[in-house]
Structure formats: C-alpha cells, structure tokens
Amino acid sequence: MTAGPDQPHQPDDANRPSSWEDMLRSVFGADADEALRELRARGFDPEALGATSDLAANPQLLGPILDRVQSILTQPGAGPLNADVAHDLARQVAVTGGDPSVTLGQQRAATDALAVADLWLDAATELPPSGGERLAWSRSEWVERTLPAWNTLAAPVASSMSDALSGVLGEQLGGIEGSVPGLPALPGLPAGALGGIDPAAMFRSLGSAVFGMQLGQAAGTLSREVFGATDVGVPLLPGPATVLVPSNVDAFAEGLDVPVEEVRLFLALREDAHARLFTHVAWLRAHLLGLVEAYARGITIDLHALEDKVADVDLSDMDSLRGALSSGVFGLEPTPEQTATLERLETTLALVEGWVDEVTARAAAPHLPHVMALREMVRRRRAAGGPAEQTFASLVGLELRPRRSRDAAALWALIAAQEGEDARDHVWDHPDLLPTAEDLDDPAGYRSRREAAQEASADLDAALAEILGEADAPDDAADDPESPREP
Incomplete structure (x- = not known):
C-alpha cells in the first residue's frame, strides 16, 4: 500500500526490532523477554524510545527502564570480571x-x-x-x-x-x-x-x-x-x-x-x-x-x-x-x-x-x-x-x-643420570634451588654452577659466623673470671 500525503512512509523493514530494543535485549540478557513484557505491560513500547519528541516531552518514561538498567549494570560485588x-x-x-x-x-x-x-x-x-x-x-x-x-x-x-x-x-x-x-x-535523551x-x-x-x-x-x-x-x-x-x-x-x-x-x-x-x-x-x-x-x-x-x-x-x-x-x-x-x-x-x-x-x-x-x-x-x-x-x-x-x-626435560634427565632420581626431585625443595634460564641454555654446566653457588654460600656463612664470633668475644671474656682485665 502506498502511503498517503498525511500518512508517514513505512520502510520495508518496519517490523524489524528497533536499535533501542536490540540494546535493551543485550543489556537484559537472559531476562530480556520478561523485562520487555513488563515494560509493554506498563505502556512503554521500546520502539517508541526512538521518538525524540516523546522522550524530550516525557523524560519520566525512562524511569522503569533506567531502574532495570541500573540494577543490572551496577550490581554490587561484580568486580572487574562478571x-x-x-x-x-x-x-x-x-x-x-x-x-x-x-x-x-x-x-x-x-x-x-x-x-x-x-x-x-x-x-x-x-x-x-x-x-x-x-x-x-x-x-x-x-x-x-x-x-x-x-x-x-x-x-x-x-x-x-x-x-x-x-x-x-x-x-x-x-x-x-x-x-x-x-x-x-543517546538520541533524544534530555540532560540529566x-x-x-x-x-x-x-x-x-x-x-x-x-x-x-x-x-x-x-x-x-x-x-x-x-x-x-x-x-x-x-x-x-x-x-x-x-x-x-x-x-x-x-x-x-x-x-x-x-x-x-x-x-x-x-x-x-x-x-x-x-x-x-x-x-x-x-x-x-x-x-x-x-x-x-x-x-x-x-x-x-x-x-x-x-x-x-x-x-x-x-x-x-x-x-x-x-x-x-x-x-x-x-x-x-x-x-x-x-x-x-x-x-x-x-x-x-x-x-x-x-x-x-x-x-x-x-x-x-x-x-x-x-x-x-x-x-x-x-x-x-x-x-x-x-x-x-x-x-x-x-x-x-x-x-x-x-x-x-x-631443554628442561634434558636437564632433569641429566640430573637423574648424574646424581640419581632422588636428587632430581629434591631440586623442588625450595624455589631458590630451581634451575635458571642459564641452566636450560647449558644443562651440562648445571652441576658445576650449582656446586660453585653452594661453595660461595658456605664461604659466606663461615665469614658471617667469624664476624659474629668476634663481636661476641668481648662479652664472653668479660664473663670469664680467668681472663686478663684492664687495670
């Protein structure tokens, strides 16, 4: 049928849901049908939301919609990931x-x-x-x-x-x-x-x-x-x-x-x-x-x-x-x-x-x-x-x-071959014992590097013990009745 001079022209896709309805369905998710039925029961047609003049004249029409949007988009405790x-x-x-x-x-x-x-x-x-x-x-x-x-x-x-x-x-x-x-x-939305x-x-x-x-x-x-x-x-x-x-x-x-x-x-x-x-x-x-x-x-x-x-x-x-x-x-x-x-x-x-x-x-x-x-x-x-x-x-x-x-599998196999399966598994005893990227680059050198690190750690422990021992010496001497005293 051809539209008359006083009758607005209807496009071929007039029955297609409006972009407003699409947006509302996306927002409402699984509750979309129920929410839209509720809106229509109250006399609010989502397709009418595109009518700028109606919204401008009746901003209260948005009330029920915004209440629903607010309840979904501002859920407490949702956090950064829904x-x-x-x-x-x-x-x-x-x-x-x-x-x-x-x-x-x-x-x-x-x-x-x-x-x-x-x-x-x-x-x-x-x-x-x-x-x-x-x-x-x-x-x-x-x-x-x-x-x-x-x-x-x-x-x-x-x-x-x-x-x-x-x-x-x-x-x-x-x-x-x-x-x-x-x-x-959004089209037709008045300020506030x-x-x-x-x-x-x-x-x-x-x-x-x-x-x-x-x-x-x-x-x-x-x-x-x-x-x-x-x-x-x-x-x-x-x-x-x-x-x-x-x-x-x-x-x-x-x-x-x-x-x-x-x-x-x-x-x-x-x-x-x-x-x-x-x-x-x-x-x-x-x-x-x-x-x-x-x-x-x-x-x-x-x-x-x-x-x-x-x-x-x-x-x-x-x-x-x-x-x-x-x-x-x-x-x-x-x-x-x-x-x-x-x-x-x-x-x-x-x-x-x-x-x-x-x-x-x-x-x-x-x-x-x-x-x-x-x-x-x-x-x-x-x-x-x-x-x-x-x-x-x-x-x-x-x-x-x-x-x-x-590379890691080759390293574990080498450790087991050189030191036994028990030693291989004991590497997991502490994160500081884990092999590094350098060890993956050169599995053959892992054992010597680990022994050198253990020796360095032992030397450091000995040095600390010696320092602490010297620091304690005066106190020990003061408590010893046989030790010489200053006049």
Missing part, C-alpha cells in the same frame, strides 16, 4: 556439538588408568601420590570446577581493561550529563535523564560483562581440548585430585595409530605426575600464580589500539564488542620488571612441563610400546598451543606455553 557471564558462556561453549555425561564404563576406565598411573610413577619418582580423588569429568564439569581459578588469573587484567574501556567509550560517545564524562549521547546511574560505573560494568564473555569463551573452548585438570601447566584445583576428561581423551586417540587404552594410560601418567608435583611441592602453586599475577598487573592497555577497535562497534551487540577486544589492545613494550617476571614464569612453566615429561616417559617405558610416539605427540601439542590457549593469550596478554620444555 563471573556469572563467564560461567554461563563457558557452559554454552562447552556443550556446543554435544557434551554427553560420563558413562559408568568411561568412569571406570578413567579411574582405573589413574590408579595404574599411581603404581607406575612410584618407580619413577620419589614424590608420593597426591592422595586426592580419582575423577572422570564431562566438559561441563571441567568448567564448573576450574573456572574459579581462571577468574583469579584473569582478574588483574580485567580491572585494567574495564577502566580503559570506560575511559575510551566515554571520550568517543561524549557526555550529556556535563559533569560526568563518559555518558553516551540518567539520574541515579553513575555513567562511569555503568561503563565499568559493561567492561566487566565483556571481559566475562571473553573469559567464558576461553574456558569453554579449553574444556573441549584438555585431557585433565593439570595439563595447561598451572594448578587449577584448590586441593589434590587427578582427573581425566574421557570425551577429549577418546577424541585425541581417534587420530592416532595407538590403542585408546594406551593413550589413556599415558595421559593418566601425565595428570598424576602434575598432581604429585603441585601437591607435594608446597610453594609451587603460590609461586606460579604469583608470577602470573605479577606479570598481568604490569600489562598496559594500548589506548590508541582500543579506540580503533571500538570506534565502529555497535554497543547493542555485545558479541561485536567482545570481538573488538579479542586481540591487539595490549601494550607492545613490556616493562623491565615484566620482562624479568616473564622469564622466571616461562622458566618455571618449562621446568614443570619438562619434569612431568621426563618422569612420565620413565614410568611408561617398561609398559607402553608407543611411549616415544605419544611423548612426541604431546610435546608438539603443548608447544603449538590450541585455539583456547591462543584465546587466553589474547585475553590477558600472556601465553602459558612452556617454550623450553625440551
């Missing part, structure tokens, strides 16, 4: 393509493999079993149990990202409140319309939600790649346990010319070796997580890159905003402190991976015919990293790959 958003998205990604529950047969096969791994490792290391439960998880269970650790790892960068995003959006969108920068100049909502808090909450989406995507993708709870190289569980994810183990075995039982046992050995290390080397968990946190807190956001990324983003499309932040927004030049921390972190990750690699190979050699092929396959997989690790790297500006694990 853990609820991360959880929901991680679960969605984990079940994409199917996530069947672990069957009784899979559970039995997994726990039996972990029990056998305990027995085999007893012959390869002095570290005792972790003593935790032996578990078989679905991908969703992996998300539920490990996501708190990912939240902790990502929180330092999330805080910086939320603040940076708030500032950039504030500058780009302009402020209509006047006194508070960062308020979006946002009343009780703090624009800065609103944008920080937006950044928190977007970062939660990023983390959820990374954790959900990881759940489809990992074999257990430890094979990403950092401790993800608060207590001792050994875990296999049967669906991922089976999928990995399908592409190999090796029986699935042998693959399962090899991966169970790696899981158990990690668990022993993280359980019985008491300082290791805090040391690793502390290095990650120290590095992450020093990460800077490249504001120019961030401005370019979000310049043309439609804020009603959260996926678009998440994609804009997926890469290229971290500062390019690390600080000297970060460089030193990163070297220590990469060395520690390599030492963990190298020790697990060496101990697993020793334990498996008498039992698994394809141990060398499996060892090489896992080495290449860890060195290359999967899509999830790349996503996490873009998320926090840090790769958790053990770049020098082969």
Whole structure:
C-alpha cells in the first residue's frame, strides 16, 4: 500500500526490532523477554524510545527502564570480571556439538588408568601420590570446577581493561550529563535523564560483562581440548585430585595409530605426575600464580589500539564488542620488571612441563610400546598451543606455553643420570634451588654452577659466623673470671 500525503512512509523493514530494543535485549540478557513484557505491560513500547519528541516531552518514561538498567549494570560485588557471564558462556561453549555425561564404563576406565598411573610413577619418582580423588569429568564439569581459578588469573587484567574501556567509550560517545564524562549521547535523551546511574560505573560494568564473555569463551573452548585438570601447566584445583576428561581423551586417540587404552594410560601418567608435583611441592602453586599475577598487573592497555577497535562497534551487540577486544589492545613494550617476571614464569612453566615429561616417559617405558610416539605427540601439542590457549593469550596478554620444555626435560634427565632420581626431585625443595634460564641454555654446566653457588654460600656463612664470633668475644671474656682485665 502506498502511503498517503498525511500518512508517514513505512520502510520495508518496519517490523524489524528497533536499535533501542536490540540494546535493551543485550543489556537484559537472559531476562530480556520478561523485562520487555513488563515494560509493554506498563505502556512503554521500546520502539517508541526512538521518538525524540516523546522522550524530550516525557523524560519520566525512562524511569522503569533506567531502574532495570541500573540494577543490572551496577550490581554490587561484580568486580572487574562478571563471573556469572563467564560461567554461563563457558557452559554454552562447552556443550556446543554435544557434551554427553560420563558413562559408568568411561568412569571406570578413567579411574582405573589413574590408579595404574599411581603404581607406575612410584618407580619413577620419589614424590608420593597426591592422595586426592580419582575423577572422570564431562566438559561441563571441567568448567564448573576450574573456572574459579581462571577468574583469579584473569582478574588483574580485567580491572585494567574495564577502566580503559570506560575511559575510551566515554571520550568517543561524549557526555550529556556535563559533569560526568563518559555518558553516551543517546538520541533524544534530555540532560540529566540518567539520574541515579553513575555513567562511569555503568561503563565499568559493561567492561566487566565483556571481559566475562571473553573469559567464558576461553574456558569453554579449553574444556573441549584438555585431557585433565593439570595439563595447561598451572594448578587449577584448590586441593589434590587427578582427573581425566574421557570425551577429549577418546577424541585425541581417534587420530592416532595407538590403542585408546594406551593413550589413556599415558595421559593418566601425565595428570598424576602434575598432581604429585603441585601437591607435594608446597610453594609451587603460590609461586606460579604469583608470577602470573605479577606479570598481568604490569600489562598496559594500548589506548590508541582500543579506540580503533571500538570506534565502529555497535554497543547493542555485545558479541561485536567482545570481538573488538579479542586481540591487539595490549601494550607492545613490556616493562623491565615484566620482562624479568616473564622469564622466571616461562622458566618455571618449562621446568614443570619438562619434569612431568621426563618422569612420565620413565614410568611408561617398561609398559607402553608407543611411549616415544605419544611423548612426541604431546610435546608438539603443548608447544603449538590450541585455539583456547591462543584465546587466553589474547585475553590477558600472556601465553602459558612452556617454550623450553625440551631443554628442561634434558636437564632433569641429566640430573637423574648424574646424581640419581632422588636428587632430581629434591631440586623442588625450595624455589631458590630451581634451575635458571642459564641452566636450560647449558644443562651440562648445571652441576658445576650449582656446586660453585653452594661453595660461595658456605664461604659466606663461615665469614658471617667469624664476624659474629668476634663481636661476641668481648662479652664472653668479660664473663670469664680467668681472663686478663684492664687495670
């Protein structure tokens, strides 16, 4: 039908939801339908929000909407990372393509493999079993149990990202409140319309939600790649346990010319070796997580890159905003402190991976015919990293790959050959005893360097003892009735 002279022209896409409705649905999330029904029941049509004259004449129409927005965007305790958003998205990604529950047969096969791994490792290391439960998880269970650790790892960068995003959006969108920068100049919104909502808090909450989406995507993708709870190289569980994810183990075995039982046992050995290390080397968990946190807190956001990324983003499309932040927004030049921390972190990750690699190979050699092929396959997989690790790297500006694990494995093997397996494992007694990057460069010189360091330490202790002994001598002499006295 053709519009008459007094009838406004209706475009072909007149029935398409307005940008206001899109934005509200994005903000309301899972509660969108209920919230919009509530608004319409009160006589407020989201499509009418685009009518500038109506809003200008009746700013009170925004009241119920802003109350709802305020309750979502200013949730107390949300922090720099919206853990609820991360959880929901991680679960969605984990079940994409199917996530069947672990069957009784899979559970039995997994726990039996972990029990056998305990027995085999007893012959390869002095570290005792972790003593935790032996578990078989679905991908969703992996998300539920490990996501708190990912939240902790990502929180330092999330805080910086939320603040940076708030500032950039504030500058780009302009402020209509006047006194508070960062308020979006939405069409038809009169000055002061946002009343009780703090624009800065609103944008920080937006950044928190977007970062939660990023983390959820990374954790959900990881759940489809990992074999257990430890094979990403950092401790993800608060207590001792050994875990296999049967669906991922089976999928990995399908592409190999090796029986699935042998693959399962090899991966169970790696899981158990990690668990022993993280359980019985008491300082290791805090040391690793502390290095990650120290590095992450020093990460800077490249504001120019961030401005370019979000310049043309439609804020009603959260996926678009998440994609804009997926890469290229971290500062390019690390600080000297970060460089030193990163070297220590990469060395520690390599030492963990190298020790697990060496101990697993020793334990498996008498039992698994394809141990060398499996060892090489896992080495290449860890060195290359999967899509999830790349996503996490873009998320926090840090790769958790053990770049020098082969060098570390060679060093551990040399220590065991020269001094025995007991001496190899006692290197983990204290962080000061850990090999350095120089030792990875020259494993053959590790023993002589360590002996020289021990001699230097002994000489220093002797010198201190001599100094302290001389300082105490007058007091001792004064107490000795036979000692000569000054007149």
